[in-house]
Structure formats: C-alpha cells, structure tokens
Amino acid sequence: MANTLSLGDRRRVVITGMGAITPLGLDVPSTWQALVEGKSGVTRITNWDVSQYPTQMAAFVKGFDATQYVHPRDARRLSPFVLYGLAAAKQAIVQAKIDFSQEDATCIGVEIGSSMGGSSIVEEQRLVLDAKGVRQINPTLIPAILINTVACAVAIELGIKGPVNSVSGACATGLISLGEAMRKLSWGDAEVMIAGGSEAVLSPLSVAGFARLGATSVKNDQPEKACAPFDLNRDGTVVGEGAAVMVLETLEHAQHRGASILAEVLGYALTCDAYHVVAPDPSGEGAARAMRAALREANVSPSDLDWIVAHGTATKVNDVIETKAIKMALGDEAAYKVPVSSNKGALGHMIGAAGAISAVVAVQAMLTNFIAPTINYETPDPECDLDYVPNVGRPTAVKTVMVNCFGFGGQNSCLVLHKWEG
Structure with a gap:
C-alpha cells in the first residue's frame, strides 16, 4: 500500500x-x-x-x-x-x-x-x-x-x-x-x-x-x-x-549548522507495473499511481505544479504512455496547463543517473526561475499533446516541480520538490 x-x-x-x-x-x-x-x-x-x-x-x-x-x-x-x-x-x-x-x-x-x-x-x-x-x-x-x-x-x-x-x-x-x-x-x-x-x-x-x-x-x-x-x-x-x-x-x-538550503523534498513514491521486463504497461496506470502517491505525500494539488521534468525517453511507446499517465494522475485541466520537459535530447539517457540529474535540473529551475526546454521537438504528435516547452527555455516562477523516472521491469518513481523560501 x-x-x-x-x-x-x-x-x-x-x-x-x-x-x-x-x-x-x-x-x-x-x-x-x-x-x-x-x-x-x-x-x-x-x-x-x-x-x-x-x-x-x-x-x-x-x-x-x-x-x-x-x-x-x-x-x-x-x-x-x-x-x-x-x-x-x-x-x-x-x-x-x-x-x-x-x-x-x-x-x-x-x-x-x-x-x-x-x-x-x-x-x-x-x-x-x-x-x-x-x-x-x-x-x-x-x-x-x-x-x-x-x-x-x-x-x-x-x-x-x-x-x-x-x-x-x-x-x-x-x-x-x-x-x-x-x-x-x-x-x-x-x-x-x-x-x-x-x-x-x-x-x-x-x-x-x-x-x-x-x-x-x-x-x-x-x-x-x-x-x-x-x-x-x-x-x-x-x-x-x-x-x-x-x-x-x-x-x-x-x-x-546554518546551511544554505536549496529546496525541500516533499514527496516520493515508487510503484511497479508488473507487466513486462522491458516494455511499460500501455495503460500508464503504474506511472500514474506513482505520481498520485508522490503528490499525496507532498500534500500538493496537481494545479500547484509549476513544471514536470519528464522521463521522456524519445521512444515511440514510452512518450505516449507517460503523456497518458500524466493526464491520468493530474486530470486533463491541470495536465494541459503545466509545462513538461525532457532533458534527454540534450543529455542523452544517463540510465542509472537519469533521475538524479533530472532532480538537479528541477532544483536549478527553482533557483533561477527558468525551465529548460525539450530540444529537437519539431513535429507535434497527436498522442503527445501536452506543453513540452519546445526548443526554447522559458522564464517563469518555479516553486513546485514533479520529477518522473521510469525503469525496465516497470519501475515507476516520482519525486516532488519545492523551492525553499525560508
């Protein structure tokens, strides 16, 4: 549970x-x-x-x-x-x-x-x-x-x-x-x-x-x-x-100890698809469940999210399923309003380091009030219809960010971070 x-x-x-x-x-x-x-x-x-x-x-x-x-x-x-x-x-x-x-x-x-x-x-x-x-x-x-x-x-x-x-x-x-x-x-x-x-x-x-x-x-x-x-x-x-x-x-x-605080970790969740050793569950249910659980622990409403750092692998199947899962977890109204970026076009897929670098990126966005783009985005996919911050980053107030990271075996992890305001 x-x-x-x-x-x-x-x-x-x-x-x-x-x-x-x-x-x-x-x-x-x-x-x-x-x-x-x-x-x-x-x-x-x-x-x-x-x-x-x-x-x-x-x-x-x-x-x-x-x-x-x-x-x-x-x-x-x-x-x-x-x-x-x-x-x-x-x-x-x-x-x-x-x-x-x-x-x-x-x-x-x-x-x-x-x-x-x-x-x-x-x-x-x-x-x-x-x-x-x-x-x-x-x-x-x-x-x-x-x-x-x-x-x-x-x-x-x-x-x-x-x-x-x-x-x-x-x-x-x-x-x-x-x-x-x-x-x-x-x-x-x-x-x-x-x-x-x-x-x-x-x-x-x-x-x-x-x-x-x-x-x-x-x-x-x-x-x-x-x-x-x-x-x-x-x-x-x-x-x-x-x-x-x-x-x-x-x-x-x-x-x-008088440390300078960068951000707070509000919520975390980990779920499993129990579906396939490589492919994600096409329903997106496991990923959506991880997002909902992380938001619940963080006591954050979907409408409070300022940015989602997506897993966004650029594979045909995964991007569609993540898009579907975001909409399932947040509801259409919030999902279509919150910007979503993947950094893999720029960094490649850093495999075991991918989720950690995405969390670093999320904190940097809070510190600079700027969200990084999804590069190499040229032609919209009807099945991927959210705001993916195409090619050019965006200045905006960033207080709360959700980070997604999914792995082979159907492992779905989600972290919710919040800007430190003292």
Whole structure:
C-alpha cells in the first residue's frame, strides 16, 4: 500500500548541495547553462568502430580528469562509474559546506546507485582474459564491477559510518536513490544522506545491446538532433553516461549548522507495473499511481505544479504512455496547463543517473526561475499533446516541480520538490 503520511508525520528533508558530471558539463553550473541554451551532448562514437552498428552515437562525458577528485592511484584503479559518482558527491559536499570533522559519522549515510555498474570493465577484462590469460586479469575486477562500490567508495573516502546502500532500479535508479535517502532521513535513520546515481555504460557491447533492443535512435547523420522526446518522428533514445549527487539533510540538522538550503523534498513514491521486463504497461496506470502517491505525500494539488521534468525517453511507446499517465494522475485541466520537459535530447539517457540529474535540473529551475526546454521537438504528435516547452527555455516562477523516472521491469518513481523560501 502506498505511503499516505503527511508532512506533519515525518521529519522534513531538504537539499543543501548538488554535484554533476554529465555530457553537457563537468559540474552543475556548466550542465545547467548548456541545457537552458538548448545544446546537445550527443556525438558520433569514435572510440571504436561502429560502422556495423544500427546506432552510431552516444552522449559521452568529455574532458573528465579523475585526479581532480582522487589520488592518481585510485583514478587508475576505480571504475569510471565510481569515479563519476565520487566526483559528483564531492562537488555536492563542497556546495553543502559540511565539515565532516564536526559531524557524527554514524549519522551520515550514502545512497548512490547504478543500473549497470562496472559492466564496461567486465567487457574489457574478458578481452584481457582471452588474449593474455587469467594471470593478467585485474585483481580488483570484482569490486570494480559491483554496483555498491560507488556508495562504499564515497563512504570510505569521507569516513561515513551510517546507512550506506546502492539501489539498482534500471533507468529509475537515481530517483529511487534520492527517494530512499529521503525516507531514511524522514524516519531518523540518519541526519545527512549523500544520494544520487552514477553510470558509465558506453562500451561496444552495451551500445550494441541497447540497439538490439530497438531502444535507440538510428538517425546517425545528425547525432545532436537524433533524440527527440515527444516529437512525432522520434525513433528512440541515445545512451549517455555521468553522475548526479545531492546532499540531503533533515531540516533540523541543516538549520542547526546554518546551511544554505536549496529546496525541500516533499514527496516520493515508487510503484511497479508488473507487466513486462522491458516494455511499460500501455495503460500508464503504474506511472500514474506513482505520481498520485508522490503528490499525496507532498500534500500538493496537481494545479500547484509549476513544471514536470519528464522521463521522456524519445521512444515511440514510452512518450505516449507517460503523456497518458500524466493526464491520468493530474486530470486533463491541470495536465494541459503545466509545462513538461525532457532533458534527454540534450543529455542523452544517463540510465542509472537519469533521475538524479533530472532532480538537479528541477532544483536549478527553482533557483533561477527558468525551465529548460525539450530540444529537437519539431513535429507535434497527436498522442503527445501536452506543453513540452519546445526548443526554447522559458522564464517563469518555479516553486513546485514533479520529477518522473521510469525503469525496465516497470519501475515507476516520482519525486516532488519545492523551492525553499525560508
């Protein structure tokens, strides 16, 4: 049964820091600036031969130097998804201005997840095994591929001894991580949680696998225009990579240490379609149920929403179902009034980090009173008939935002955030 507790029944949770490593930038400000300018981080793949691939593009992180965040030894040893997560976490902590020497380490936790973890390392090391034999395999292979390594690496680096966990909920991972971190804070399991998602899935086998699923665009002649959420002629998503992490705190803890509060987490919900391992339920019922439950916990009316950050994958089926679910959850009157944006045309689909970066984007909208556009939108789809903020961002007052993120297996997550007004 969905949680129906009101704000008055639990401890309030706020956001005090954010970090991001994305295809658009190596921190939150640069990512946000590129996003609102309508830029795309999607490029043709040149790291390996893609001449026989149906999809020949991806959204890579560019110019990342792990040694800015970790010792050169660790930069060589740790998986890319762990390094991205560590970097984003450290950025968030810097913004939050937490002095760990003044904190009880047992009251701080980590909830950073990944969908596919170190899958690219498995692929790389299998080639080493075949070519050079077992003695040349990296002795740290197993921890390098485990999904929980990213959360544990953050905990080890910072001496965190509270609840440390890694969620893996496919494409919904990042938002689930934030929601579950909020739960831990709400019920007293921690005072501070470092939470989000990280992914580094761009390898020959993974890109080929997504293409074979039929999930990715084949418009290879114009990579930056290939991913077109909600557009009539959309033909699939483009896989991306990166990380997004937030520092969440109980309101009491944040106020006690004099933190600058960015936003409040009002509501969270997680549901399952129980329909198919890849395809969403065509009825949209599970996604709509998640939205309704998150709004109910937040005590927010659909008419109070200023923006929806959609999952918006740019696949033929998913965008129609999400549109249907938004209308089911909000009712037609509110659904047709609230602007809805997808950032995947710009960032690609960051898989396990997708929901977390969408939450970061939502907070940035509140801080700047500007909503980011859905780029590459040219031809309206009669089945996708909401206000998708096409191609050009929009200045507007932003106080309350709903973030959607859905994953393979029918996992539907939803988070409701509110601007901090003191």
